[in-house]
Amino acid sequence: MLTYSLDKKGSKPIYEFLYECIKNDILCGNLTAGEKLPSKRSFADNLGISVITVENTYSQLVAEGFIYSLPQKGFFVADIKNTAMYKKNSLAEKYVAPKTSGHKKYDVNFASNQTDKKSFPFSIWARLMREVLTQRQNDLMKNPPAGGIPELREAIAVHLKEFRGMKVSPQQIIIGAGTEYLYGLLIQLLGFDKHYGVENPGYNKIAKVYESHNVKCNFINMDKSGVRIDELEKTSTDIIHICPSHHFPTGIVMPVSRRYELLGWASSSEFRYIIEDDYDSEFRFSGRPIPTLQSIDVSGKVIYMNTFTKTLTSTIRISYMVLPGNLVSLFHKKLGFYSCTVPTFEQFTLAAFIRGGYFEKHINRMRKLYLTKRNLIINALQNNNYADKTEILEEDSGLHFLMRLHSDICNENLLERLENNGIKIMPLSAYYKNPPDEAERYFVINYTSVEQEKIVSAIERIFECI
């Protein structure tokens, strides 16, 4: 019978140790597809542990698709080659592994969208949270309006005016637990019968949210200025979802001319809207930002979205949208029954954080820190013997840029080499619906969570692979 020595488990809980042993055996091929695993009881007896522990181990493996169960028959090893997680022929799927699993340890991760861990303003946040918990007890217990507590919405309105020159009333602002949640709320607001459009290439999750809500989602091809209006017109799209300030993953900043063209497209039908996703606009490193579509829109066609997950931390789950006036009333009528999804505790703390000027200071500090990291990477890429082997595409903005590697090796082999060399990185092709040949050997450098001291050696490792 399958057995493992529990002596080696170290400080890990037994179920976790067991989970890792079995997973490794499946990944290494020691356990093959279709092979039956011991019954929970006999496995538990054999190892001298409780049945519940084995059950937890098996549940985790089932959840992650490594094994499956058949009623009255038992547990069997899954054919992992055929599961999406390990499919070799789909780069996107290969590299978007479920968050719960830690199949591979990377030394440097250029694929993470997390913020710099050490930079969260813990001491200020802790002080403000304490103040809120002692001074605002009555307010904390009151159900806030569906759009969020007025204080936070007012603070955001002031912030948008100062940072983005946007003139919005707090009543237009709707707070929610992350942009993914707000995308879903917008579908409920605008209609399941509407057709949504996303940028191709683009941030995968947006299309996934639309698909998960069972609404029609069109992929609109881009040119160097953003989504192509001719491509947009060819489709049935009612609502187009774009990132004009700094597109993910290409980094394109949409010029004003294209912005007006898009507003023209939207104005020509009652049901058309533009969702303007301004997710990392705080991080423009030089020059003045182009005004948001929201601020040049006079027809009430732009829904502006932004988030604190890029500026503070992705784990805080606070985002917001600014609705045009006509949608504010519709929101209250159709969706006013919903409770605001962000705890009042975090809302009051964040409001105090913005009002106290800490948010502005924090952004400035982060901008400097990210600029330093960015310059380190770009210098390392440009000043070495392999400089002619790379090309950098960036617009002095945002938290990622594209790197092109000149190499004869194909994308897939390059990625495998990089992976084996401890580098996790996403190919541009992973963000396309149907990746074109031109996307080959372009990679997205997400550098916010990469530790500064690892940058130079990480770039060297990249060059070792080409």
Place this chain on the structure above:
Amino acid sequence: MLTYSLDKKGSKPIYEFLYECIKNDILCGNLTAGEKLPSKRSFADNLGISVITVENTYSQLVAEGFIYSLPQKGFFVADIKNTAMYKKNSLAEKYVAPKTSGHKKYDVNFASNQTDKKSFPFSIWARLMREVLTQRQNDLMKNPPAGGIPELREAIAVHLKEFRGMKVSPQQIIIGAGTEYLYGLLIQLLGFDKHYGVENPGYNKIAKVYESHNVKCNFINMDKSGVRIDELEKTSTDIIHICPSHHFPTGIVMPVSRRYELLGWASSSEFRYIIEDDYDSEFRFSGRPIPTLQSIDVSGKVIYMNTFTKTLTSTIRISYMVLPGNLVSLFHKKLGFYSCTVPTFEQFTLAAFIRGGYFEKHINRMRKLYLTKRNLIINALQNNNYADKTEILEEDSGLHFLMRLHSDICNENLLERLENNGIKIMPLSAYYKNPPDEAERYFVINYTSVEQEKIVSAIERIFECI
């Protein structure tokens, strides 16, 4: 021109004072439907205030449907008799006013689902939050799995075992920002093509969430044991959403026989599921609770849901569901890309709160407090000259019960009298799709947020109205 004396505004911000003046004039009929309001500029000049202030006032009034704007024409008074909020012929709509508005001040509110404000364990929560913010900084910054941080899911699994005798693995537990959010997530999991069923009468919001997601929602009539199986069979329902431990608003506790019948119904088709909403099961005042459907289900047909909004505070927005094994894998496949909607800050704090035994103590304390309130109300209803005019329907469980008033006055007039006497209360009929005559003069007593010292006088006021 319309004008108001700002001398009377007291300590209120100008925009709020102005908002209340105009709203009152609309409600009282001093401003009539279709009447044009002054332009923002002239109104501001006239009152000697800024245009932005008038803008904020108008925006708020637009958002709440009191006024509307026409491009290039200005602002006009809405026909509030025709807006859902003020429709006289729909009791449900009349009494479910948007949360943002405060049209009427009630002395006693029996219609609120909020917890007792003074009882939130602020000092312990503040201490745990501080510990989390100083000791768990690295963990706080890590994106948790889609289902929530393992520590909280483990703590909930232990709690469910101890309090409800449920044997579930942490991997089955999915944390989300409130049950309303989780209902939406379940639609994405189970399918927009499925037909959902809700109890009639029932908690209005559940049907609203289904309707807002554009899925077919059937209203299933109940008898004294819960939803009727024959009624259920008559419909196309695939997934039935029930509150078997303590139904809202009737208070019915579903007997074991009906539970088995329902499980039988679910087992007869691959696509059938039962959503078991156990929202206030912690507050059973005597006797042993009936086991959950989840614990007697052997076919993987029950999705169990519960929330911390009833036990802690509705503003904390943390709920969870327990998926049957077969849906765990599906969840990871279809919805594993979503970020967990609850901030890690609150998740770690709550995990520490449960693990430290504070949650158990808090529930016990709240159970005593609510029992005291409940007994006070029931005593006040039973021991007075009007005792023969009331009937109480309750099952020693949960945070609400039904009161029947014997009176010749119709529901609508009774409600108006109660309202004028400072009592906010919901009629049972408001929770029906098509209220039957038998529901007349039944009212729902939600007592958790009512202040103890106001109870006796509140009951006297009720009797003054019949």
